[in-house]
Amino acid sequence: MKHMKAFVFPGQGAQFVGMGKDLYDNSDLARELFEKANDILGFRITDLMFEGTDEDLKQTKVTQPAIFLHSVLLAKTLGDDFKPDMVAGHSLGEFSALVANGTLSFEDGLVLVSKRAMAMQKACELEPSTMAAIVGLEDDVVEKVCADIDDVVVPANYNCPGQLVISGSNEGIDKACAKLTELGAKRAIKLMVGGAFHSPLMEPARTELAEAIEATTFNQPNCPVYQNVTASAVTDPNEIRKNLVAQLTAPVRWTQTVKTMIADGATSFTEIGPGKVLQGLVKKVDRGMETNGINAYQG
Structure with missing residues (x-):
């Protein structure tokens, strides 16, 4: 059986102060793309990533591009070692996956991530909400x-x-947590997030992102992306586009995604980007699966 490599990319929550500094210091390619990112975003995100505070990094408009940059630049500096047979990303990570498999250019991916972050931040401010x-x-x-x-x-x-x-909504979450605790949940913990991501409350952001995605070039990918919305392999650029818009208000089907990738022949999962969350989740789906992570410059 062919050894099929799955590469997966983390979402919001994996950020840490100092992320990406080793890439900037050691790779000419990464440094060049980091500086290009500073220009595109209109602020020095590198300063916030390398020397900011946890608070700085927690702002959605910073967090999302920061994680995207860390993941995508790590993949780019791997050179010939980066040969995915399939890719997937958790929520925001789907954009990193789409740059990694050639669907989006680095520049377009970054612009979309930045617009998505701003639109989500705005939607969060419209109504107090949480997860x-x-x-x-x-x-x-x-x-x-x-x-x-x-x-x-x-x-x-x-x-x-x-x-x-x-x-x-805050009320909805409180009621659900109380009821689920009553029904025997081991834990029902509110998360430190800006708002109700992947819910109908993100509708204003979805409309805004749809316009930006419509205006962006999506190329034929060089391997399938397993998208959050469908939990299945997608290679048609128009379908990828549609699922990316739907993702803001639809659930992230990560459990189902990992199961499908394994059923389709994945023999190892490599997480590229900050943290180890996705490796842990893959192990919970299939304890025997080979997992590893690349979260620092490989040299």
Whole structure:
């Protein structure tokens, strides 16, 4: 059987102060692209990434481009060692995956990530909202509780078996957490996020992002991307575009994505970018799967 390499890219929450500095210091290519990113964004994101505070990095408009840059530049500095048979990214990470498989250029990917971050930040400011991680219950129990609550609250991230993140209005999240705790959830913890990502409350951001995506060139990818919305392999640029827009208000089906990639022949998963979260989630889906991570300059 062919050894099929899956490369996966992390989403928001994986950022850390100092991220990417080793790339900037050691790789001419990375330094050049970092400076290009500073120009495109109109502020020195490198200063915030390398020497900012946790607070600086927590702002959605900084976090998203920072994680994207770290992941994409790591992949680019791997040169011939980067030969994916399939790619996927968790939420924001899907944009990194699309640059990695040639669907988007580096510049277009960065512009879209920046616009997405700004649009999400704006949507968060329109209505106070949040997300919560629910641990230790079956997905269908969580889905039913969300459906029975009058306020906005929906399943947002199917991370791994027994871990589902819900998203919605503050009231909706409070009611759902209380009910799910009653039903035996091991944990129901509110997350430190700006708002209700992957919920209907992101509709204003979705409309804004749709226009930007429509105006961007999407190329034929050099390997399939497994998208959050469908949890299946996609190679048609128009379909990729459509799923990318839908992603803002739809759940991230990560558990299902990993299962599909394994069913389609993935024999190893390499996480590229900050943190180790996705390696852990893959292991929870299939304990025997080979996982590794690249989160620093390889030289």
